[in-house]
Amino acid sequence: MRAVSGPRRRFAIVWLDTALGLSLLASAMGARLTPLLPVGGDPRVADAVSAGFIAFAAVLLGSHALIRWPRARAVLIWLAAAVALIAPIRLLRFGFIDLILLDVMLAASLVLSGRYVWKGWDVIRADETARRSPLVPIAGWFAVAYGAACAVPGLGAEALLARFGAPAPLVAVAFAAVGAGLLAETRGKLVAWGAVAAIASGSAMFVVLALARAGSGSPVAAMTYLALAIMLPLSRWYPLRNMVADDLAGLTESQRSTYGYERVGELGIWLVIFFGAFYTQLVPPVSFRTYFISVVLAVVVTQVSFRLLPVRSIGPRHYMWTLLAVAVSYLLLLAATGGLSSPFVYFAFVAIFAGAVVIPPSWLWYPVGLIALYFGAEIARTVSADGPWHRPDMLQGLFMLSALGVTGLYATLISRKHAAHQASIEAANVRMNDLLRQADAERARAEASAKEQRTLNLELLEMRSALMNVLEDVEETKRQIESDFLRDAAIFEALGEAVAAADKNGRIFLFNPAAETLTGVPRTAAVGKPLESIVRFFFEEGRVLQTDAITQAYAGRGGRLLPKLTIASPDGRRTPVSGTVAPFFDAERRLQGIVVAFRDMTVERDIDRQKSGFISIASHQLRTPLSSIRWFVDLLLGGDAGKLNAEQQEFLKDIYASVTRMISLVGDLLDVSRIEEGRVLVNPVPTEVGPIVETLIKDFAGPLAAKKLTIEQDVAKTIPPAVVDPDGLRQALGNLVSNAINYTPEGGRVGIRAAADGPAVVVEVWDTGIGIPESQKHRVYERFFRAANAVSRETVGSGLGLYITRLLVEASGGTIGFTSEEGKGTRFTLRLPIKKA
Amino acid sequence: MKHILIVEDELSMQRALKNKLEQSGYKISVASDGAGALDDIRSTKPDLVLLDLIMPKLDGISVLREVKKDDALRNTPVIILTNLSTGDKVAEAMQLGTFDFLVKANYSLDDVLKKVRERIGE
Numbered sequence: 033m034r035a036v037s038g039p040r041r042r043f044a045i046v047w048l049d050t051a052l053g054l055s056l057l058a059s060a061m062g063a064r065l066t067p068l069l070p071v072g073g074d075p076r077v078a079d080a081v082s083a084g085f086i087a088f089a090a091v092l093l094g095s096h097a098l099i100r101w102p103r104a105r106a107v108l109i110w111l112a113a114a115v116a117l118i119a120p121i122r123l124l125r126f127g128f129i130d131l132i133l134l135d136v137m138l139a140a141s142l143v144l145s146g147r148y149v150w151k152g153w154d155v156i157r158a159d160e161t162a163r164r165s166p167l168v169p170i171a172g173w174f175a176v177a178y179g180a181a182c183a184v185p186g187l188g189a190e191a192l193l194a195r196f197g198a199p200a201p202l203v204a205v206a207f208a209a210v211g212a213g214l215l216a217e218t219r220g221k222l223v224a225w226g227a228v229a230a231i232a233s234g235s236a237m238f239v240v241l242a243l244a245r246a247g248s249g250s251p252v253a254a255m256t257y258l259a260l261a262i263m264l265p266l267s268r269w270y271p272l273r274n275m276v277a278d279d280l281a282g283l284t285e286s287q288r289s290t291y292g293y294e295r296v297g298e299l300g301i302w303l304v305i306f307f308g309a310f311y312t313q314l315v316p317p318v319s320f321r322t323y324f325i326s327v328v329l330a331v332v333v334t335q336v337s338f339r340l341l342p343v344r345s346i347g348p349r350h351y352m353w354t355l356l357a358v359a360v361s362y363l364l365l366l367a368a369t370g371g372l373s374s375p376f377v378y379f380a381f382v383a384i385f386a387g388a389v390v391i392p393p394s395w396l397w398y399p400v401g402l403i404a405l406y407f408g409a410e411i412a413r414t415v416s417a418d419g420p421w422h423r424p425d426m427l428q429g430l431f432m433l434s435a436l437g438v439t440g441l442y443a444t445l446i447s448r449k450h451a452a453h454q455a456s457i458e459a460a461n462v463r464m465n466d467l468l469r470q471a472d473a474e475r476a477r478a479e480a481s482a483k484e485q486r487t488l489n490l491e492l493l494e495m496r497s498a499l500m501n502v503l504e505d506v507e508e509t510k511r512q513i514e515s516d517f518l519r520d521a522a523i524f525e526a527l528g529e530a531v532a533a534a535d536k537n538g539r540i541f542l543f544n545p546a547a548e549t550l551t552g553v554p555r556t557a558a559v560g561k562p563l564e565s566i567v568r569f570f571f572e573e574g575r576v577l578q579t580d581a582i583t584q585a586y587a588g589r590g591g592r593l594l595p596k597l598t599i600a601s602p603d604g605r606r607t608p609v610s611g612t613v614a615p616f617f618d619a620e621r622r623l624q625g626i627v628v629a630f631r632d633m634t635v636e637r638d639i640d641r642q643k644s645g646f647i648s649i650a651s652h653q654l655r656t657p658l659s660s661i662r663w664f665v666d667l668l669l670g671g672d673a674g675k676l677n678a679e680q681q682e683f684l685k686d687i688y689a690s691v692t693r694m695i696s697l698v699g700d701l702l703d704v705s706r707i708e709e710g711r712v713l714v715n716p717v718p719t720e721v722g723p724i725v726e727t728l729i730k731d732f733a734g735p736l737a738a739k740k741l742t743i744e745q746d747v748a749k750t751i752p753p754a755v756v757d758p759d760g761l762r763q764a765l766g767n768l769v770s771n772a773i774n775y776t777p778e779g780g781r782v783g784i785r786a787a788a789d790g791p792a793v794v795v796e797v798w799d800t801g802i803g804i805p806e807s808q809k810h811r812v813y814e815r816f817f818r819a820a821n822a823v824s825r826e827t828v829g830s831g832l833g834l835y836i837t838r839l840l841v842e843a844s845g846g847t848i849g850f851t852s853e854e855g856k857g858t859r860f861t862l863r864l865p866i867k868k869a
Numbered sequence: 870m871k872h873i874l875i876v877e878d879e880l881s882m883q884r885a886l887k888n889k890l891e892q893s894g895y896k897i898s899v900a901s902d903g904a905g906a907l908d909d910i911r912s913t914k915p916d917l918v919l920l921d922l923i924m925p926k927l928d929g930i931s932v933l934r935e936v937k938k939d940d941a942l943r944n945t946p947v948i949i950l951t952n953l954s955t956g957d958k959v960a961e962a963m964q965l966g967t968f969d970f971l972v973k974a975n976y977s978l979d980d981v982l983k984k985v986r987e988r989i990g991e
Contacts (some may be wrong), residue, residue, distance in 0.1 A: 666885070
C-alpha cells in the first residue's frame, strides 16, 4: 500500500475532515434539538448553543477556503471561539451552570487545537506529502469533550438515555473513543490501531444511537448520527492508509508478510475489548474496591504472563496470548466482583491493557496509574460522600476522565517512547550507515590498493619478461662471441704460417703451432719469454741478425723481414724463412705489441737452389764450349798450331769476335737473370776504391791501347772506404769503362776519377765519345736498350751493361748519374756512401 | 821450371791451357777429376793449381777444402778457373782463402797467362 500524496490527496483529506466536522456538528446539534435541560427546553438556550456550534462549524468549513491565508484563518477561528463562548456567558444569566462546563470544554479544545491549526495549515501548504489534517485534533478534542459531557449526569445523560434508549455512558464512551482515537492519531503510530479500533467502535455506537433515535421518532437526529457513523471511518481512510504505508516502508519482506495478520489481530482484540466494555452495561455495578482489586489482579496476570511468554516480538501469537490473558482477567474479575456494572472499569482496563500490550517493559506506570486512580477515587468518594457536591455519577465520570487521562498519558508515553525508540533506531541506523560508509570507503581503498598491487605485479611481470629477453639476447650474443672466438682460435691454430706475438715489453703471449714447429720451441716454453730469445733469426752465413725489423716494429713501423733469413731451433737446426713484422695498436692508437709472421721457405729455397743450380749449370754449359772456342782461336791466332796466312787470320779474328760477343752476351744474360731473381748477394762493406780503379785500368790496358785511347787517371790520395760491394763495384766500373772504350772513336780520351766528396766517394768515368742523344737519355738504363747512335756505330752490344751497372750500384747503396752531349762525350758519376745507410 | 797442375774435366780446354802454358815455359800436369787432382797435388806438390770447379767425382771446392786442410798443401797457390758465374762460389772460395777467381769465358789465354805470371812468376 502506498502513501497518498499530492494536491488531490491534500484536498481530499481536508474535505473529508470537513465532512467529519459537519457530521460531528450535526450530531451534536441533533443531540440538542430535543431540549435536555431541566429548565424545560428554553428554545433560546438551544438556539444560543446551536448558534455557537454553527458559527464554529462555519468557521471550520470556511477555513478550508482560507488555506492561502493562514493568519486570517487563525483570526477567524478565534473569533468563532469567542462567539461560541459569548453564548454560554449569556446563558449564565439563565443559570445553566452545566452548560458552562461544556463550553469550557469546547473552548479548551479550541485552545488545544489552535496550535495544530496554526502549524497544520502551514504544513499542509508546504508539504505535499503531509499526512495529517489539522482538523483531526480539533475534532478529537471536541469529541472527547462532548463524550465527557454526556457522561456527566447533570448534562443530560439520563435524558439522552431515556430518549434514545441507549445508556448515556455508551454515548460518552463512543465520543470518548472517537476523541481518543483522533488524538492518538496525532501522537504516533503505535496506538493508531487502537485509535482505529476506537473509531470503529465509536462508529458502531453511533449507528446504534441512530437506530435508537429513529426508533424514538427523530429521523433527522438519527440521520445525523448515521452520517457521523459513516464519516468517522471514511475520514480516517487516508490517514490510515498513509500510516499503513509508512509502517510497511520500514519493514523487511518477512515482516511485511505478517503485517496484515498482525494488524487484523490487533484490531480484532481492540474491537473485542471495546464491544465487551459496551456489552457489560447490562451487568449491575459492584463496589469500587472490588473493581480495583480486580483490575490489579488483571494487570498482574497480564504482566506476569508477558514476562513468562516466550514471545518477544509483536505478532499474531503475541496477540493470541494477549487475548487469552484478557479473557482470563475478565473471568477473574467476574469471579471477584460477581459481575461488572460499569463500562468505565473496562475502559480503564482497556487503557491499562493497551499500555501493557504496547510497552511491556514499562510496567512501572501501571502501579503508579492505579495508585493515582485509587487515590482519586477515594478523594472523590470522600468529597462526594456527604455534601452538596456529591454526585454518585460524578465519581463515575471522574473515573472515566481519569481513565481517559491515563489513556492519554499512556498514549503520550508510548509515542514518546516510540519516538525515543525511533530516534535511537535512527541514531543506530545513522551509526550503522556511517560504519557502512566507512566500510565501503575501506573496501574501496583496499580495492584500489589491490588494483595498484595488480598493476605493480603486471609491471613486474613485464619487466621480468623484458629482462628475460635481454638475458636471452645477452646469452645469444655471448654464445656468438664465444663461437666466433673459438673459430678465430681454431683458425689461428690451423695457420700454416708461424705467428708469434709479443707485448709491449717484448714478451711472447701468442704462439701458434706452426711457430712451435718452425722454432722447435713448444708453446708452453715460449709464452712469457722474450721474443728474440725464442724466435732467432740468422743470416745464411750464420751471423745473428740484429732484428732491425723488430726494433722498427716497436717504433711503430712494420715491414718485411730481410730475405734469406734462417731461424734457428734449440737443436741447432736452421730453417730458411721469410715473413713480416708488424706492430698492432689499441683503439687509441697506442702500441700494444708486435706480431711476427714467418713461413718455412725450405721448399722455395730448394727450388731457388735448383734454379740457381740450373742457371749455374746453364751458364757453365753455355760458357764451356764458348771458352773452349775462344782459347783455341787464341792458340791459332797465337801461331801455336802453325803460321797463319792473312786470310786465315782474318777469319779467325772474326770467329774470335763472334765468340767473345757471345760470351759477353751470355754473361750479361746470366747477370740479369741472377740480379732479377735476387740471387746476387750484395754485401756492402767498407771498400778501398782506389785499388779497384787501378786494377781496372790495368785490366783494360789492352783494349785501350788497341783503340789508341789515352787513359787519364785521377785518383785522390786518401779516399775513405766506401761502403759498397767490391765485386759489384768492380763489375759496374768495368761496364762503364768498357762502354767508354767502345763508344769513343780512335784517338779519343777516357778517364777515371775517384775522390771523396762530403758523405760520399765519387767515382767518375768519362770519355770523349759519341755521347748519348738527348731524346734517348731517359732510356739508357733500360734492359736491352741501345741508343740509336750506338747501334749504328757498333752493332755489338747487348744493351744490358748499364742496366746491370745501375742495379749493382744501387744494390750497394750508391747512386749513378751521367751527363752527356752527343758527339762530345759522356761522363758517368757514381756516388758511393761512406757510412752505412 | 815451375810446375802447374791443371785440374779441368773438359779435355779441349785442358789441351788449350796446357799448350799455352807450356809454350810459356811452365811444366804442366793435368788432372781430369777432383779425386785425381788431390792425389796429384799430394804427390807432385805443384807450384800452382789451376782448378776447375765443376768436375766429376769430387768438385773443385771440395778439392780446395782438402788442400786447405792439409798443412803441407795449404799454402799452395790456387787459381780457380770456372765458367760458373762469379757470384756463386765466390763466398765459399773466399772463405777458404783463394782470391783469384776467373770466369774462363771472360778471359783469353793471354789473360790467363798474365794471371799465372802474377801469381808465381815465370
